[in-house]
Amino acid sequence: MNRLDQTFGRLKAKGEKALITYIMAGDPSLQDTEQLVLELERAGADIIELGVPFSDPIADGPVIQQAAERGLQSGTSLRRILESVTRLRDMTQIPIVLMAYYNNIHAFGEADFCSKAAAAGVDGLIVPDMPPDEAGPLREPAAAAGLHLIFLLAPTSTASRRAYVAKESGGFVYYVSITGITGAKLNDMAGVRDNVAKIRKHTKTPVAVGFGVATPEDAARVAETADGVIVGSAIVRRVGEHGQDGRLVHEVGSFVRSLKAAMQPG
Amino acid sequence: MAIPDRHGRFGPYGGRYVPETLMPALLELEAAYQRTRKDKSFQAELKHYLTEYVGRPTPLYFAQRLTKRLGGAKIYLKREDLCHTGAHKINNAIGQALLARRMKKPRLIAETGAGQHGVATATVAAMFGLECEIYMGTEDMQRQALNVFRMRLLGSKVTGVDAGSRTLKDAISEAMRDWTTNVRTTHYVLGSVLGAHPYPMMIRDFQAVIGREARKQILSAEGRLPDCLIACVGGGSNAMGLFHAFVPDKKVRMVGVEAAGLGVESGKHAARFAGGRPGVLQGTMTYLLQDENGQVNLTHSVSAGLDYAAVGPEHSYHKKTNRAEYTSATDDEALAAFDLLAREEGIMPALESAHAIAEVVKCAPRMKKNQIIVVNLSGRGDKDVQQVARIKGVTL
Numbered sequence: 001m002n003r004l005d006q007t008f009g010r011l012k013a014k015g016e017k018a019l020i021t022y023i024m025a026g027d028p029s030l031q032d033t034e035q036l037v038l039e040l041e042r043a044g045a046d047i048i049e050l051g052v053p054f055s056d057p058i059a060d061g062p063v064i065q066q067a068a069e070r071g072l073q074s075g076t077s078l079r080r081i082l083e084s085v086t087r088l089r090d091m092t093q094i095p096i097v098l099m100a101y102y103n104n105i106h107a108f109g110e111a112d113f114c115s116k117a118a119a120a121g122v123d124g125l126i127v128p129d130m131p132p133d134e135a136g137p138l139r140e141p142a143a144a145a146g147l148h149l150i151f152l153l154a155p156t157s158t159a160s161r162r163a164y165v166a167k168e169s170g171g172f173v174y175y176v177s178i179t180g181i182t183g184a185k186l187n188d189m190a191g192v193r194d195n196v197a198k199i200r201k202h203t204k205t206p207v208a209v210g211f212g213v214a215t216p217e218d219a220a221r222v223a224e225t226a227d228g229v230i231v232g233s234a235i236v237r238r239v240g241e242h243g244q245d246g247r248l249v250h251e252v253g254s255f256v257r258s259l260k261a262a263m264q265p266g
Numbered sequence: 267m268a269i270p271d272r273h274g275r276f277g278p279y280g281g282r283y284v285p286e287t288l289m290p291a292l293l294e295l296e297a298a299y300q301r302t303r304k305d306k307s308f309q310a311e312l313k314h315y316l317t318e319y320v321g322r323p324t325p326l327y328f329a330q331r332l333t334k335r336l337g338g339a340k341i342y343l344k345r346e347d348l349c350h351t352g353a354h355k356i357n358n359a360i361g362q363a364l365l366a367r368r369m370k371k372p373r374l375i376a377e378t379g380a381g382q383h384g385v386a387t388a389t390v391a392a393m394f395g396l397e398c399e400i401y402m403g404t405e406d407m408q409r410q411a412l413n414v415f416r417m418r419l420l421g422s423k424v425t426g427v428d429a430g431s432r433t434l435k436d437a438i439s440e441a442m443r444d445w446t447t448n449v450r451t452t453h454y455v456l457g458s459v460l461g462a463h464p465y466p467m468m469i470r471d472f473q474a475v476i477g478r479e480a481r482k483q484i485l486s487a488e489g490r491l492p493d494c495l496i497a498c499v500g501g502g503s504n505a506m507g508l509f510h511a512f513v514p515d516k517k518v519r520m521v522g523v524e525a526a527g528l529g530v531e532s533g534k535h536a537a538r539f540a541g542g543r544p545g546v547l548q549g550t551m552t553y554l555l556q557d558e559n560g561q562v563n564l565t566h567s568v569s570a571g572l573d574y575a576a577v578g579p580e581h582s583y584h585k586k587t588n589r590a591e592y593t594s595a596t597d598d599e600a601l602a603a604f605d606l607l608a609r610e611e612g613i614m615p616a617l618e619s620a621h622a623i624a625e626v627v628k629c630a631p632r633m634k635k636n637q638i639i640v641v642n643l644s645g646r647g648d649k650d651v652q653q654v655a656r657i658k659g660v661t662l
Binding site for chain 1: 273281282283284285286287288289290291293429430435436439442443446447448449450545546547548549554556558559560561562
């Protein structure tokens, strides 16, 4: 069974919500990334999303763009990220999802990539510039390898897009809480509640909410409606600030602990 | 089969590789465009502005002295440089602004490299009373300071993009991010046959007026079709505009000229067909300059308008089907062609268009005197005079 499904099942039984934490692989180095993944798990993260640095990240705001530049500077490639995941699998069974722009996967080769990613211990893929309409070349190899393809829905999505994307998405449905790019401010909780409820009508797959979740208060509010809370830019910003000062693991860990504490029921 | 198909595919190229937030906007744009292209009142309105405001039809000028100098085929220049604002870019900007008005989007955004598309969009925004913001790499803002000031004079906001290579590619990414954020009120006026469906098709259609006119004009001047069409290819909208009406005329060769910069072997160039392979950038699958991991390469050209890592997907399709040929010209060849056209014909071409003239210089002498070349003079060189002076070491 895919680790994502196990985790959502286990949390549901306990009445808890998943904390999904995003960091950029190779920012500031892949060694740091491996340390951070272990610390994120200790701090209460339930699922890890690893960003794959791309030269032209059109869905990302300045915080993650700069993280991608740092990742590229440290020589990070999809191949080296899979080597890191392989090493991590000796130490942790936390679900790992890669968030990669399509061209990096296309250059690797779709089928080759899916089998190598699954063998390394990756559980799912988020490809922000590949809506399900364009997912043809990935669908079969991902299914054969047991990788979930996780698709996104947005506040602008129409009813027919909601029905289509919700059915296509595996592992969880990623609801983008704002009309915008990563790192913008979340200010329409009523809209989030409304849209999550509409998505649930089309699928039993868990719904996680991301983009704009920056504080423990945001996380607590989102956890009231969604099955998972995705925090990216707010963590990546701290990686950027403390990447070189020796406090990286401590600072990121204590922030994630505060997110997890805010999400505890009751 | 219609090209593109209903998924926006030109064979294996094209498509719609965008964040989900933009999918509804692209579907809405496609539906609106499909309605208006068949709408007689829209077509009449477009024709009115192209005639009365842009100054169409542009002349097809027989370049007698250049023909004599090169000693081969007869050379005709399609004078898009005589369009209002100095380049073909306004054909598309007018079309998209009219469409945005019908879609009730009060705000336009655009990217620009050399500044020609930015100026064209700022111009139509002023004329139609729409709010307008232009994204431009800070490197290009330095190279094209005059155009930045022109856009501001026209009432547009110009926002510098300080990411990546700080050129056209980064300006497009930033415009896409703005569109993702403000999609409900904003129309993104993409400037070339790039990006996600329906842009490559729609922009081709708005530029196809170039080839329709040229076909009529050459038939009237020579009583027959040309042997060869030549145009420069950055994203490739002026080339697609010239080529499109001639695609069924199988005997007419079509030649696209990319920027070879300091030479393809130097690695400092923008020749996607010579140095690239298919990949996905900014919404579309097409030939792309990239490294082995799929990271997009930095490009170089003396001409900001050709300095881009990908090419329009329909060009990739014409390359695959061998309907068009693609070649390249170096910075030096383009600069020599700039001088030649100025001296022989009294016309200063844009540095982009000078790449097409450079190909004419290579191929006209090898052709017979009764053969005919039509070359798209896509823009005028006024914007490049300062840069040419700098390259020649002249202080103004």
